[in-house]
Amino acid sequence: MRVKIYFVTDNKSYLPEIIAYTDYLNSLCIAYQVVNSDFNFSELKEPYIKWVIMGINRGKDKNCYLIHEYLSLSTGRFAFLKNWIKILLSTKPDYQIFLNRYIKNVFYRKKTDYSLRDMGISTSFYPYKVKKEFDFVYCGSMGRNRNIRKMFELFERGILKDFTLLVIGDVPEEIKINFVGENINYLGRVDYKDVPKALCRAKCAINYIPDIYPFNLQTSTKLIEYLACHIPVISTKYSWVEEFSEKNNYPIKYIDSFLSSKEFESFINENHAFPDMSKYLWVNIIEQSQVITSVLNGFKEKFK
Structure with missing residues (x-):
């Protein structure tokens, strides 16, 4: 079964992980699209992967394999309450991804498969020979x-x-x-x-x-x-x-x-x-976490 991954972002934040994911998917020849939260998923007839950078996410179509990825915890006043509201108002996903174990401890939904995927860096970060000003x-x-x-x-x-x-x-x-x-x-x-x-x-x-x-x-x-x-x-x-x-x-x-x-x-x-x-490096972080492999296997298992 062919699969397409839809990454859902708010379009406000710079997300290097999305660039890293899409570069990795390109190397595997797997289709993807980066969309806004107002994208109309109801028009999709074939099973697909919806990968949401959280936030709050409500609703899930029957032909959707839903992923919630948590990159950070809430900040400011009432941070713990904000975290709780995000959980309460969001649909339970098929799969969860967390930056680290601290974030997992806050947002993990029982009996849900998950991965820990830490931050990576671009290959452009290396010691340039420039004047130390x-x-x-x-x-x-x-x-x-x-x-x-x-x-x-x-x-x-x-x-x-x-x-x-x-x-x-x-x-x-x-x-x-x-x-x-x-x-x-x-x-x-x-x-x-x-x-x-x-x-x-x-x-x-x-x-x-x-x-x-x-x-x-x-x-x-x-x-x-x-x-x-x-x-x-x-x-x-x-x-x-x-x-x-x-x-x-x-x-x-x-x-x-x-x-x-x-x-x-x-x-x-x-x-x-x-x-x-x-x-x-991002490619090594992604491979070590096995996040892409786990997501694809979960999708195949749900729609076999």
Whole structure:
């Protein structure tokens, strides 16, 4: 039986996993389509796979093999209530996919087959030979709920005031207004394909994640991308990064372990060793999780 997979997204978020999935499906010559949540599935007569990035998802056609993929936990006030509502209002799927075991523990539906599929990285992340113009680089979200002001304060008047910082990404106006030191450089948003080269302009990267739920339980893709570019990392200390560091011998050091600017200077200029990061490439992450194989087998079993 021929199969077609429909990936359902809200079209608002950048989802590298969708690109990775579709690249993988292309290599297998399996048909797919990325659609919005308002796509009319009732017109489909043959059995199909509906792969929803959650959210909330209601309803399921008889000829549908339904997948719910959970990439994150709810944030902000009443986060636990938001998670519960997502479960309560969503149809029970045929299959579930979770970023990690923490997310599985929240959203798993009893007697449902599932896979754990962690974040991967693109093959474009490798050590580019460019001039090291900055001491540190930060790339990623700068929302208020991440307490990102504390990082900027380190460069404005704290222990890192004598170091330069390159900031990549959308910067809130209140950050730009309040942190105007000559040592802070705002590059703004950069095309994803150009991010690795921009990262390599710095000697060291910053993984600044608040030790609060749910951020402290979620994979830091940026940290893995930094390491793939052979950039050492200073990081806040929280559950996920502690577990990651214990399992791997990577050049990661916690910010609060530095006692002086001289220690920072020594760390960023050290000749660090970087292990092979190929296991984090998307193709290897997908194959290791066996998520595509499991989904296809589940579809065949339901419609045999």
